[in-house]
Amino acid sequence: MQEDTSKRTDVNELGEFGLIEHLTKDFKSKNASTAYGIGDDAAVIDNGGDKLSLVTTDMLVEGIHFDLMYTPIKHLGYKSVVVNLSDIYAMNGIPKQITVSIAISNRFSVEAMEELYAGIKLACERYDVDLIGGDMTSSPKGLIISVTAIGEGERDRVVYRNTAKVGDLFCITGNLGAAYLGLQILERERKIFLEHPDIQPDLGKETYLIERLLKPEARKDLIEVMRKSDLVPTSMIDISDGLASEIFHICTQSGVGAFIEESGVPIKQETEVQAIDFKIDPITCALSGGEDYELLFTVNPKDLDKVKYMPDIYIAGEVVDESEGIILNTKGGNRHPIKAQGWNHFKP
Amino acid sequence: MQEDTSKRTDVNELGEFGLIEHLTKDFKSKNASTAYGIGDDAAVIDNGGDKLSLVTTDMLVEGIHFDLMYTPIKHLGYKSVVVNLSDIYAMNGIPKQITVSIAISNRFSVEAMEELYAGIKLACERYDVDLIGGDMTSSPKGLIISVTAIGEGERDRVVYRNTAKVGDLFCITGNLGAAYLGLQILERERKIFLEHPDIQPDLGKETYLIERLLKPEARKDLIEVMRKSDLVPTSMIDISDGLASEIFHICTQSGVGAFIEESGVPIKQETEVQAIDFKIDPITCALSGGEDYELLFTVNPKDLDKVKYMPDIYIAGEVVDESEGIILNTKGGNRHPIKAQGWNHFKP
Numbered sequence: 039m040q041e042d043t044s045k046r047t048d049v050n051e052l053g054e055f056g057l058i059e060h061l062t063k064d065f066k067s068k069n070a071s072t073a074y075g076i077g078d079d080a081a082v083i084d085n086g087g088d089k090l091s092l093v094t095t096d097m098l099v100e101g102i103h104f105d106l107m108y109t110p111i112k113h114l115g116y117k118s119v120v121v122n123l124s125d126i127y128a129m130n131g132i133p134k135q136i137t138v139s140i141a142i143s144n145r146f147s148v149e150a151m152e153e154l155y156a157g158i159k160l161a162c163e164r165y166d167v168d169l170i171g172g173d174m175t176s177s178p179k180g181l182i183i184s185v186t187a188i189g190e191g192e193r194d195r196v197v198y199r200n201t202a203k204v205g206d207l208f209c210i211t212g213n214l215g216a217a218y219l220g221l222q223i224l225e226r227e228r229k230i231f232l233e234h235p236d237i238q239p240d241l242g243k244e245t246y247l248i249e250r251l252l253k254p255e256a257r258k259d260l261i262e263v264m265r266k267s268d269l270v271p272t273s274m275i276d277i278s279d280g281l282a283s284e285i286f287h288i289c290t291q292s293g294v295g296a297f298i299e300e301s302g303v304p305i306k307q308e309t310e311v312q313a314i315d316f317k318i319d320p321i322t323c324a325l326s327g328g329e330d331y332e333l334l335f336t337v338n339p340k341d342l343d344k345v346k347y348m349p350d351i352y353i354a355g356e357v358v359d360e361s362e363g364i365i366l367n368t369k370g371g372n373r374h375p376i377k378a379q380g381w382n383h384f385k386p
Numbered sequence: 387m388q389e390d391t392s393k394r395t396d397v398n399e400l401g402e403f404g405l406i407e408h409l410t411k412d413f414k415s416k417n418a419s420t421a422y423g424i425g426d427d428a429a430v431i432d433n434g435g436d437k438l439s440l441v442t443t444d445m446l447v448e449g450i451h452f453d454l455m456y457t458p459i460k461h462l463g464y465k466s467v468v469v470n471l472s473d474i475y476a477m478n479g480i481p482k483q484i485t486v487s488i489a490i491s492n493r494f495s496v497e498a499m500e501e502l503y504a505g506i507k508l509a510c511e512r513y514d515v516d517l518i519g520g521d522m523t524s525s526p527k528g529l530i531i532s533v534t535a536i537g538e539g540e541r542d543r544v545v546y547r548n549t550a551k552v553g554d555l556f557c558i559t560g561n562l563g564a565a566y567l568g569l570q571i572l573e574r575e576r577k578i579f580l581e582h583p584d585i586q587p588d589l590g591k592e593t594y595l596i597e598r599l600l601k602p603e604a605r606k607d608l609i610e611v612m613r614k615s616d617l618v619p620t621s622m623i624d625i626s627d628g629l630a631s632e633i634f635h636i637c638t639q640s641g642v643g644a645f646i647e648e649s650g651v652p653i654k655q656e657t658e659v660q661a662i663d664f665k666i667d668p669i670t671c672a673l674s675g676g677e678d679y680e681l682l683f684t685v686n687p688k689d690l691d692k693v694k695y696m697p698d699i700y701i702a703g704e705v706v707d708e709s710e711g712i713i714l715n716t717k718g719g720n721r722h723p724i725k726a727q728g729w730n731h732f733k734p
Contacts, residue, residue, distance in 0.1 A: 047496035067516040081518035097487040101526040139445040148395035155409040168415040170429035178449040184532035
């Protein structure tokens with residue numbers, strides 16, 4: 039490989055976000071239509087009309103993001119679309135189109151691809167998006183899926199990460215930490231299976247946690263609820279890398295701090311029970327787990343009454359001055375600084 | 387892997403285009419803004435303004451599309467952008483934004499990624515496009531690059547593949563077959579190197595052919611020339627899979643035939659000499675070689691005078707009735723049916 043071997047920096051030293059920042063910092067946008075580039079859930083293109091275009095893309099790699107030993111390939115197709123739609127909703131936009139590029143090794147049959155596309159089609163139908171293009175090629179090893187989602191947002195209603203204001207309220211949708219525990223359960227079963235192929239798993243009581251991992255949904259429903267109530271968050275991000283990482287993105291980019299109540303972070307009872315079973319603190323699953331595809335957003339306190347009565351939305355804390363840091367107020371009344379622990383794909 | 391083993395069809399049986407057609411045929415577009423989906427160089431999104439949005443995507447996989455043993459990684463970054471821009475130009479559009487997603491194994495250093503992004507940046511600068519997003523993840527093996535390009539086209543000037551009319555003239559830009567021979571040269575040198583690591587290659591006289599493979603350019607220049615001359619082709623496609631495959635796309639989708647003069651297919655002298663050296667008929671390199679990133683388009687005969695004097699554009703034949711087939715009239719005066727021999731990544 040033609041590469042200067044005189045200096046070699048491992049990508050682990052920078053991590054995913056650090057590497058992106060390092061590699062793209064010198065790129066300057068020149069086109070008037072490029073309204074917002076790298077650094078939010080989606081890029082924003084302004085073609086001059088009432089609507090702004092939103093663009094986001096994600097790549098899922100076998101052996102890194104999914105294990106086909108326990109991931110039904112139809113679910114994988116569904117999820118590969120949904121994770122991208124979640125980024126469009128996180129801009130307060132509506133996804134409209136997707137492209138899907140696939141690389142497959144010769145171990146995959148036409149029938150396996152039919153299953154994958156059945157999942158993609160189901161997601162397109164549920165979320166009203168159109169498949170408009172893509173690429174299909176072979177790979178030396180494994181399955182790689184790259185999806186780009188394109189959506190639209192009203193000019194004065196697109197919501198960014200960098201616009202939270204001191205005094206705003208932090209809100210979280212749904213519940214957190216379940217997908218992470220679903221992953222732990224499936225990893226446990228995989229190990230048992232590899233050691234004792236004759237033991238059949240009984241996953242009945244853990245169905246919810248596993249489904250949260252294998253077949254997540256994007257919060258289209260709540261974006262619609264907010265629209266009907268004429269509520270526009272002051273900032274928003276989707277929770278894909280764990281709550282801690284997302285709070286950091288909003289705080290760093292908005293130049294603010296956060297005061298989060300542990301009791302305000304929504305965690306389902308099944309998640310709590312399972313976390314304790316695995317000897318993990320449930321709040322750790324929420325803060326560092328990832329793959330929830332819920333939304334974290336901030337609202338102006340004048341909108342408290344609107345948000346208070348919305349279904350499946352929980353007030354988790356307050357935006358504070360940057361100097362106060364990013365703090366978790368535990369149920370026991372202790373104040374801990376939250377650490378950014380975004381999912382680092384480069385650290386196995 | 388969870389896959390029904392009762393029936394297993396190998397993807398080779400369908401090939402790239404057959405597989406895409408098979409997997410996506412039941413997808414129905416629902417959004418009014420989806421003006422044109424799968425089946426052209428780029429998809430078309432209509433948000434109601436003067437301009438239409440164009441979207442295209444390509445995935446490049448190490449070991450399938452490129453070999454880092456002889457591909458400088460900066461060139462690879464450049465090429466991964468250019469091949470997508472070529473698809474936007476083939477719609478008679480102007481590319482404006484790109485997203486770039488990368489998966490890398492731990493064999494790649496930060497310095498190698500800096501080189502890759504230096505190539506991406508150079509392409510962005512030369513073609514006036516903005517990098518607006520992407521994804522960065524690890525892979526179990528090799529480098530995968532997925533680029534999506536977004537462009538714009540004037541509503542009445544976007545050009546499709548399916549609108550060639552009987553009597554139109556086929557035109558080809560630049561010259562064909564060079565990249566294919568560049569690949570053969572590098573493959574030959576690779577084999578020599580593996581067997582005799584001490585022999586240094588002397589590639590001086592083959593520079594042009596190799597550069598055509600490693601650092602292709604998209605025909606932005608000629609799209610601008612056509613615009614200035616107010617020439618709108620009646621159909622257009624970029625020549626990425628070999629001329630034969632592209633003629634078939636235009637003919638099949640337009641419901642027409644083609645009569646192509648071998649003497650009208652532009653082939654550079656270096657290409658001819660090298661082809662003969664490899665004991666390959668030069669026209670075969672043009673028809674089946676691929677990776678030229680030139681344009682094949684048709685014009686109304688009333689525009690003959692405009693196109694005749696344009697630089698680097700060659701009239702290669704005529705659109706005929708579908709019943710007459712797709713024919714090559716050789717320099718020796720023989721008429722051969724052209725076979726579609728698009729690059730099939732699934733057949734090594």
